[in-house]
Amino acid sequence: MSKKNILDTAVNFIESNLHNDIGLRDxxxxxxxxxxxxxxxFTAVLGESVGSYINKRRLYEASRSLIYSKQKIIDIAIDSGFESSEAFSRAFKNIFHVSPTVYRKNGLNI
Known part of the structure; x- marks a missing residue:
């Protein structure tokens, strides 16, 4: 199987299981x-680890929830696989450079 086919299989599995507790072994x-x-x-083709990719995808999904839902931030954090709003906020700021609260308030959709 080519690298592209391996990657397609991996990414499709990740996308189908974003809300499940999955990792590299899965x-x-x-x-x-x-x-x-x-x-x-994965690293050769995408330039990042599987864990980093999964984390970023979950954060992008969370960013949509912040804009398009009235769900509490802590609930979005938990649904995104984070154990606390603090951990979610740190990870979110690392990717989006603003807090989830500011992101929601400003209606940003990156």
Whole structure:
């Protein structure tokens, strides 16, 4: 299987399971490759780890929830796989450079 096919399989699995507790081992098992091979392919093609990709995708989904729902920020954080609003806020600020509260208030949609 080519790197593109491996990556397509991995990304499709991630997208289908964003709201589940998944990690690199789950992605590798689903694609039928070893932990180490999946790490090499994913990083070589996308330039980031599987964990980083999953985290960013969850944060982008959370950003949509902040704009398009009235759900509490703590609920969005928990739904996004974070154990606290503080951890969610730190990760969110790292990607979007503003807090979830400011993001929601300003109606940003990056």
């Amino acid at each position: 992605v590798a098992n689903h694609a039928g490759y070893s932990y180490f091979h999946m790490t090499r392919v």
